[in-house]
Amino acid sequence: MNTYEAIFSRKSIRRFLWEKLEWEMISDILEYANNLPMLIKGIPVEYKLVSNIEKKQGFRGPFSVKAPYYLCISSEEKEDYLINAGYLMQQINLYIASKGLGACFLGAANPGKELKNTMKYEYVIALAFGKTSDPVFRDSSQAKRLPESDVVVYKEEVSSDIKQILTAARLAPSSINSQPWRFVVYKNRIHIFAKKNNKLFSYMDYYKMINMGIMLCNLLLAAEELWVDLSITKQENLKSKQFQSNEYICTLLIG
Numbered sequence: 001m002n003t004y005e006a007i008f009s010r011k012s013i014r015r016f017l018w019e020k021l022e023w024e025m026i027s028d029i030l031e032y033a034n035n036l037p038m039l040i041k042g043i044p045v046e047y048k049l050v051s052n053i054e055k056k057q058g059f060r061g062p063f064s065v066k067a068p069y070y071l072c073i074s075s076e077e078k079e080d081y082l083i084n085a086g087y088l089m090q091q092i093n094l095y096i097a098s099k100g101l102g103a104c105f106l107g108a109a110n111p112g113k114e115l116k117n118t119m120k121y122e123y124v125i126a127l128a129f130g131k132t133s134d135p136v137f138r139d140s141s142q143a144k145r146l147p148e149s150d151v152v153v154y155k156e157e158v159s160s161d162i163k164q165i166l167t168a169a170r171l172a173p174s175s176i177n178s179q180p181w182r183f184v185v186y187k188n189r190i191h192i193f194a195k196k197n198n199k200l201f202s203y204m205d206y207y208k209m210i211n212m213g214i215m216l217c218n219l220l221l222a223a224e225e226l227w228v229d230l231s232i233t234k235q236e237n238l239k240s241k242q243f244q245s246n247e248y249i250c251t252l253l254i255g
């Protein structure tokens with residue numbers, strides 16, 4: 001299985017076997033992570049692997065997922081660094097799934113101060129991962145996702161490849177399955193928006209941007225697989241416009 005196929009079959013795994021992974025597997029995952037292309041150039045990031053096998057290390061939180069390993073990403077806090085971090089971590093999430101291992105993003109738990117102090121940049125998010133006896137794959141029809149009509153507006157008729165790319169985007173995992181992404185689709189461009197959170201939940205904006213990066217990873221991987229050329233731009237007129245329930249993120253130019 002490759003990472004594109006994993007988009008359609010992965011699911012979050014929350015129960016793990018308390019077993020060590022072979023070192024070759026761990027170093028393979030780390031090498032994959034360290035060689036990933038950035039979504040946004042010029043934002044330094046660092047990965048940190050935390051093993052809990054010998055000693056439980058500093059992740060606390062009410063909805064924490066207990067796992068033998070956590071892979072943390074820390075990043076310099078530049079513009080769109082959360083989107084960039086989500087994009088990178090989703091590639092790793094898909095890569096881990098493609099190896100038949102379980103993984104789950106960990107937004108509810110936080111590394112303790114001690115662990116954070118060992119990170120080069122600001123801690124962003126972690127992936128819990130390891131061996132599991134639960135099924136790692138499912139049919140994409142089993143994924144609980146909003147119907148296409150809730151998140152995509154087709155302004156013009158588009159090709160089946162573009163529809164497939166949007167399906168891949170919609171299957172992205174998100175914190176509490178919030179699926180904040182919204183798409184306005186033309187023949188030659190896709191405008192991407194994020195649903196605004198109620199002011200009471202504005203603390204969720206942090207995760208919303210990570211979710212948007214995760215979705216962009218699925219979308220761009222699918223485009224690459226289907227040989228569709230996409231380039232990311234930001235349109236000044238949309239950037240400066242106020243929308244009632246959505247926030248403009250970017251535009252993907254097709255071809």
Ligand SMILES: Cc1cc2nc3c(=O)[nH]c(=O)nc-3n(C[C@H](O)[C@H](O)[C@H](O)COP(=O)(O)O)c2cc1C
Pocket residue numbers: 010011012013014063064065104105106107108109125143144172173174175176177207210211214
């Ligand atoms: C940024 C982010 C943070 C998440 N945090 C948690 C978490 O703390 N605990 C948990 O059990 N699941 C967490 N999840 C997993 C989501 O609940 C899950 O992706 C979503 O319900 C969709 O299910 P699926 O991944 O099986 O398709 C997180 C997902 C994302 C993307």
